[in-house]
Amino acid sequence: MKEKWAFLFFRVLMKMTPVCPFVKASRPDDASSRKPAENSSKHQVEHDGSKAKKESTDSGTISPKCPFGYDSQSFKLGPLSCVICQALLFDTSKCVPCSHVYCKACISRFKDCPLCGADIEKIEADMDLQNTVDRFIEGHARIKRPLVTSEKEEDVAGENKNVIYEDVSMERGAFLVQQAMRAFRAQNVESAKSRLSLCAEDIRGQIERLGNTSELCSQLGAVLGMLGDCCRAMGDASAAVAYFQESVDFLMKLPMDDLEITHTLSVSLNKIGDLKYYDGDLEAARSYYFRSLNVRRDAIKHRSNVPSQILDVAVSLAKVADVDRNIGSENVAVDGFQEAIKLLESLSLKPEEAGLEQRRHSVLEFLNSQLAEKQPASTTT
Incomplete structure (x- = not known):
């Protein structure tokens, strides 16, 4: 998780x-x-x-x-x-x-x-x-x-x-999430799902009484995302998609000026895209990947100096380009890979950001390998 x-x-x-x-x-x-x-x-x-x-x-x-x-x-x-x-x-x-x-x-x-x-x-x-x-x-x-x-x-x-x-279910929520995280890490997924479901029920009850406040929507969006992870780990792709989509719906109600909320929203969209991709629905996968890319692009318009956000954009570009290649849009795919490479090559990281440097290197390696595998243009009509 x-x-x-x-x-x-x-x-x-x-x-x-x-x-x-x-x-x-x-x-x-x-x-x-x-x-x-x-x-x-x-x-x-x-x-x-x-x-x-x-x-x-x-x-x-x-x-x-x-x-x-x-x-x-x-x-x-x-x-x-x-x-x-x-x-x-x-x-x-x-x-x-x-x-x-x-x-x-x-x-x-x-x-x-x-x-x-x-x-x-x-x-x-x-x-x-x-x-x-x-x-x-x-x-x-x-x-x-x-x-x-x-x-x-x-x-x-x-x-x-x-x-x-x-x-005081918000307090109980922290307790339940902590228990769920422990269970999930130990591969006791049913336990994690049970605790998170109870937490989500508590928050929904709060929303019924207090309305869609930012705090409650962000809490529920996060918990639903974790429930989606549980379902995916259990092999229930359709339930996972439903939870991730509901997470997106609640997170979309929040202002997009918070980096963590923006990141979590884009992750939810990408996870739906991944599940659609593995299910063979490439058009749907591209749609969700592209929505995630737009969320991340909007984020760096306001905070272009945040390295993690730039890395996020590069990852989204790679996902969209990968689908473009698989649906036969090779030139569009190459443009996407190249745009992502330029972003990462221009990224300046501080010595204390070693973790981000490792991630940047990993993504760059993937992107360069994709360009090296450039497919010839199709001659079919």
Whole structure:
């Protein structure tokens, strides 16, 4: 999975509060003792038209920590984690006879238990533990808040107050994306897809309530792109195209003055083009490659001094030219290859941009090889 997807998602969550449901969540009985500053960045929830009373400045609350070790900075292995993919358990399975548990997709690749070395006689589903994991995910980052509807209710000691869950799915989104990335890197694609689908569902719910804000559209665009990567890894090209197209639709709603959004949009278009190309639909592939090229060309009009953007344009030119050659437009293809070469040869990189230099060299090598393989002009009518 491309790191760009996750990078875009996390960029829009930089100002989030910690993801752990236990962080800064006060005890059930001290709703009126939190300091105003603690709630200044949180949405105050309304219920039946009544707003909660301003909280007292008295005394202190303890900032609890998640018992499983999850917080905004780290995602530690815990009792609900699979030690193979290092993500939360998915399709939890138990080894017999040692009873150690893993994700089914992870442990299915082993004959001996990775923890104790015992021979695995069979693998059994552990539904009880999986239900616990699912409940943990459902509750993660959904912080309980007491609802006070009147001053009288606030003063009644020991009275059971209504409890609601503050909607902080953006925070849960970062948690789910992190788990998905871990699973995907370990080739546990079903787990990654499940976590990302839940994240997308959360964001769609936010969009229904708040509308197509830039933050939500960029988040959903990134998550849909990752879902497309999952489907492609699973061999489901049609579903991958659908996710990439939906990603494009949401990213197109955003201003094109952000380099990361521009890059992610062009990547989505290219990935659709790749899938069409491998499916043999060259005209459709060229259409998507060309759209990506236009997005990238527009970007360098405003930021012509950004090397990564220039490299992106060269890559898009190469993709379009490759299709042109395959559909018989050899002269057009050669022009595209030559334009890309000129761009890369004129690109000046700093010593600290060694990674870009390696990429530039790789693309140049490909382009020169394509020109060396120039096909003779067709003599057929």
